[in-house]
Amino acid sequence: MNADCPLCNGDGGAVLWRDDQLRIVAPGETNHPGMLRVIWNRHVREMTDLDAADRAACLHAVFSCERVLRDVLQPDKINVASLGNVVPHLHWHVVPRYRDDPHFPDPIWGPRRRDTVRGVPADFAVRVSERLRVLS
Amino acid sequence: MNADCPLCNGDGGAVLWRDDQLRIVAPGETNHPGMLRVIWNRHVREMTDLDAADRAACLHAVFSCERVLRDVLQPDKINVASLGNVVPHLHWHVVPRYRDDPHFPDPIWGPRRRDTVRGVPADFAVRVSERLRVLS
Numbered sequence: 001m002n003a004d005c006p007l008c009n010g011d012g013g014a015v016l017w018r019d020d021q022l023r024i025v026a027p028g029e030t031n032h033p034g035m036l037r038v039i040w041n042r043h044v045r046e047m048t049d050l051d052a053a054d055r056a057a058c059l060h061a062v063f064s065c066e067r068v069l070r071d072v073l074q075p076d077k078i079n080v081a082s083l084g085n086v087v088p089h090l091h092w093h094v095v096p097r098y099r100d101d102p103h104f105p106d107p108i109w110g111p112r113r114r115d116t117v118r119g120v121p122a123d124f125a126v127r128v129s130e131r132l133r134v135l136s
Numbered sequence: 137m138n139a140d141c142p143l144c145n146g147d148g149g150a151v152l153w154r155d156d157q158l159r160i161v162a163p164g165e166t167n168h169p170g171m172l173r174v175i176w177n178r179h180v181r182e183m184t185d186l187d188a189a190d191r192a193a194c195l196h197a198v199f200s201c202e203r204v205l206r207d208v209l210q211p212d213k214i215n216v217a218s219l220g221n222v223v224p225h226l227h228w229h230v231v232p233r234y235r236d237d238p239h240f241p242d243p244i245w246g247p248r249r250r251d252t253v254r255g256v257p258a259d260f261a262v263r264v265s266e267r268l269r270v271l272s
Contacts, residue, residue: 046214048202059195066184077224078182081217085233085241088213097221105221109243 002043007089012039016125017132021057024065024132026125031102031112032095034073034120036065036128040090047082047090058090064135065094072127073120079107138179143225148175152261153268157193160201160268162261167238167248168231170209170256172201172264176226183218183226194226200271201230208263209256215243 002008013025022040029035038061040050047055066078075096082092097104100116121127138144149161158176165171174197176186183191202214211232218228233240236252257263 046202046206047199047216048206048214055199063183063191066182070182070184077219077221078184079217079219079221080183081215081219081243083213083215083217083243085213085215085243107217107219107221107243107245109246 002089005043005087005089007039007087007091008043012037012091014125016129017061017136019136021054022061024061026128031117032097032108033117034069034075034096034124035108036069036094038062038065038092038094044090045084045088050090058092062092062094064132065092067135068128068131069094069096071131072124076104081107138225141179141223141225143175143223143227144179148173148227150261152265153197153272155272157190158197160197162264167253168233168244169253170205170211170232170260171244172205172230174198174201174228174230180226181220181224186226194228198228198230200268201228203271204264204267205230205232207267208260212240217243 011025013027015023015025017024022038025037027035027037040058044050073096076099077097079095079097095108098118101118102112102114103110147161149163151159151161153160158174161173163171163173176194180186209232212235213233215231215233231244234254237254238248238250239246
């Protein structure tokens with residue numbers, strides 16, 4: 001627990017899955033509304049600060065998100081990243097990408113190229129939660 | 137094998153480790169010379185296109201790179217990402233980040249903020265290769 005850390009002090013989005021180790025949230029990112037984040041509950045900096053079992057649990061969650069996003073949204077590509085330069089509390093971005101999304105083919109942190117934002121289905125959160133439960 | 141794919145037609149950098157499944161290369165990226173890439177040998181698009189054993193092998197390589205870069209370079213942060221929007225052949229970027237590097241705290245694909253480039257030790261490639269062999 002780090003008093004100054006936003007991911008110690010809040011969920012970081014709408015929680016679609018949670019257990020003792022981690023949570024999966026939909027942050028509702030404006031340009032990429034289908035983005036999910038996997039956030040390790042404990043304030044840990046790097047993946048190699050986790051032991052092998054915890055790292056495997058974290059990665060199982062990350063690739064469950066990838067699987068679910070591919071099934072639910074059929075994106076053109078998936079982007080997966082753990083950066084944490086601004087908030088050094090272990091979290092992963094799992095981002096469905098479309099050829100006409102605001103940044104494609106750049107990373108989502110690159111320059112904005114266009115205004116097309118692909119929405120998610122109205123039942124997105126429910127479907128993702130259900131599929132994550134099956135994969136857990 | 138995809139005739140148009142640069143990662144099917146070349147190594148993608150100086151090879152520091154190679155086996156039947158993957159290779160680890162130092163691409164010699166100008167702004168981030170300590171960056172490593174893990175490149176799956178077969179032309180596969182997404183991590184979830186690999187079976188569980190192959191995915192585990194790929195991730196073992198990725199986090200071996202993270203471990204080795206932390207040991208050899210003591211960066212302020214590690215960034216790990218699999219994007220592939222431009223080259224959809226599975227590859228991971230493992231990037232040592234420094235508070236004074238050209239893009240910090242943005243992702244390395246963000247705007248360039250400054251000119252400071254931290255070089256790597258002269259024996260970087262040798263030390264990384266040796267450490268990767270131990271971790272394999």
